[in-house]
Amino acid sequence: MIEMLTYPFMQKAFLTGILVAIACAALGTYLILKKFSLIGDGLAHIAFGGIATGLLFGITPFISSLIFALIGSISILKLKEKTAIHADTAIGIISHASLGLGIFIASIARGFNTDILSYLFGSILAIKDSDLILSTILALSVIAFILLYNKDLFYVTFDEESAKVSGINTNFLNSMLIILTAITIVSSMNVVGLLLASALIIIPPSSALQLKTSFKKTILWAITFAILSIIIGLVTAYYLDYAVSGTIVLINTLIFLIIMTYKKFENYFNSKKINYSNS
Amino acid sequence: MKEEIININDVSFAYSKQDVVKNITLTIHKGEFVGLIGPNGSGKTTLLKIMLGLLEPNKGSVKLFDKPIKKFKDWSKIGYVPQKATNIDKNFPATVQEIVLMGLLSTKKIPKIITQKDNQKIQNALELTNITNLSKARITDLSGGQQQRALIAKALVSNPLIILLDEPTTGVDQKTQENFYKLLAKLNKKGITIVLVTHDIGRITRNVTKVASINQKLTFFGNHKEFCAKDKNHPHEHTLCIHGE
Numbered sequence A: 001m002i003e004m005l006t007y008p009f010m011q012k013a014f015l016t017g018i019l020v021a022i023a024c025a026a027l028g029t030y031l032i033l034k035k036f037s038l039i040g041d042g043l044a045h046i047a048f049g050g051i052a053t054g055l056l057f058g059i060t061p062f063i064s065s066l067i068f069a070l071i072g073s074i075s076i077l078k079l080k081e082k083t084a085i086h087a088d089t090a091i092g093i094i095s096h097a098s099l100g101l102g103i104f105i106a107s108i109a110r111g112f113n114t115d116i117l118s119y120l121f122g123s124i125l126a127i128k129d130s131d132l133i134l135s136t137i138l139a140l141s142v143i144a145f146i147l148l149y150n151k152d153l154f155y156v157t158f159d160e161e162s163a164k165v166s167g168i169n170t171n172f173l174n175s176m177l178i179i180l181t182a183i184t185i186v187s188s189m190n191v192v193g194l195l196l197a198s199a200l201i202i203i204p205p206s207s208a209l210q211l212k213t214s215f216k217k218t219i220l221w222a223i224t225f226a227i228l229s230i231i232i233g234l235v236t237a238y239y240l241d242y243a244v245s246g247t248i249v250l251i252n253t254l255i256f257l258i259i260m261t262y263k264k265f266e267n268y269f270n271s272k273k274i275n276y277s278n279s
Numbered sequence B: 001m002k003e004e005i006i007n008i009n010d011v012s013f014a015y016s017k018q019d020v021v022k023n024i025t026l027t028i029h030k031g032e033f034v035g036l037i038g039p040n041g042s043g044k045t046t047l048l049k050i051m052l053g054l055l056e057p058n059k060g061s062v063k064l065f066d067k068p069i070k071k072f073k074d075w076s077k078i079g080y081v082p083q084k085a086t087n088i089d090k091n092f093p094a095t096v097q098e099i100v101l102m103g104l105l106s107t108k109k110i111p112k113i114i115t116q117k118d119n120q121k122i123q124n125a126l127e128l129t130n131i132t133n134l135s136k137a138r139i140t141d142l143s144g145g146q147q148q149r150a151l152i153a154k155a156l157v158s159n160p161l162i163i164l165l166d167e168p169t170t171g172v173d174q175k176t177q178e179n180f181y182k183l184l185a186k187l188n189k190k191g192i193t194i195v196l197v198t199h200d201i202g203r204i205t206r207n208v209t210k211v212a213s214i215n216q217k218l219t220f221f222g223n224h225k226e227f228c229a230k231d232k233n234h235p236h237e238h239t240l241c242i243h244g245e
């Protein structure tokens, strides 16, 4: 364990991986409460179009996918705002359009199919320093935004109209949630690959929500689960040469199942409900 | 004349074609306890949302604390408990304390750091609504009446000058309802202006100082004695009128 940390590529992988995990899990908690969680998947599809376009025109795929995801997220917001189309439909239309574009480009330019695969499945231990640095900066900016706005974001997920009456700019926060998701998806693409990019947004917060605790603890547990999965993923990849991304997602799924089972047993054994019998 | 808190002038609103609120003009003054009544679908919630700037009227103007609503910024002066506020998703992870804290956010600037003083304010609001012992409980573990109190505490924590409550007693039992009305009377005695919306005209509290009755249009606006006098022509039994003299 200590030995592995002496390699710079491992140090960088840990640092980036952990920051990405924090960004994903924190943001994901708000997205799930707002019932926006599938937007991550949509934005990942959009980013795929960006990767193919980048490879075709010789732009760093990381940059082109970020541009695609950002334009995609803003288009979703505009479609929703300016037309009668629902958010989930807007996501569906734009993400599939971009996915189609990506597949089209990949099929006309056969040469880079293997490159595309590495973006789809992720390879944090093999990516360029510049990509790692960008990923880290993106994750840090998401974390910074959440630190500044966490209370308002929580309020907006609880009740949008009351939040408005408290003078909170709910349109700004809703837009930011989608834009931050675009940024987070692209930054997590480097760690777990595009196919699994939204896994860290959805699964750790879902595990934490099952604990049925306060909001503060829920978000901290989500972050803890995500970090834990990154560490285990990297360690097993180092020693056993397993695919990091697959391990990370499987660990998260395992945590989810363990908590679910535990809660089922707990409910079964103390079927007496807590009673706050004081009014 | 007392200070004007809410002033709506000739306001009409339609979600699509048909007006659901039509040519309503009314002013609410400091210290009043206004019962806003009307049957289901008469436009009460809509009117309340117009008063709060959540909906923009198609016609007419709204002022809060003598400022055109678009220019109004002092949201901590207003407490709001929306309709169906206790329909909280079973999985929503929030303690009573965390919910009440939301009510303080209107008083603070980003990054909205919570100070010792803020915690004291939260404690006071919990005490006022008599739920101090529930502060660490998850809101979804509480009974309807307890949730109601938590939401009132949230509306009160910023020390507002007015609170607006939209059908706050639906789904709670008679005794909880009575306690709840006592709490509102206590708040009104402290000088807080109250707007209470209800469709259940038979159960409206006797503590209201004014009644606004709407059915798209304003059909009555005045003190409750006048309302009861007018009501003698009707066969309803209003607690408002029975106990009100």
Ligand SMILES: Nc1ncnc2c1ncn2[C@@H]1O[C@H](COP(=O)(O)OP(=O)(O)O)[C@@H](O)[C@H]1O
Pocket (backbone or CB within 6 Å): B015, B016, B020, B038, B039, B040, B041, B042, B043, B044, B045, B046, B047, B199
């Ligand atoms: N979001 C909405 N879109 C379209 N119509 C609405 C909406 N909200 C309420 N209405 C309609 O407006 C009318 C007034 O509703 P509302 O203000 O909720 O009445 P109340 O609160 O008095 O029951 C009703 O006919 C209702 O069906």
Ligand SMILES: [Mg+2]
Pocket (backbone or CB within 6 Å): B044, B045, B046, B083, B166, B167
């Ligand atoms: Mg209503």
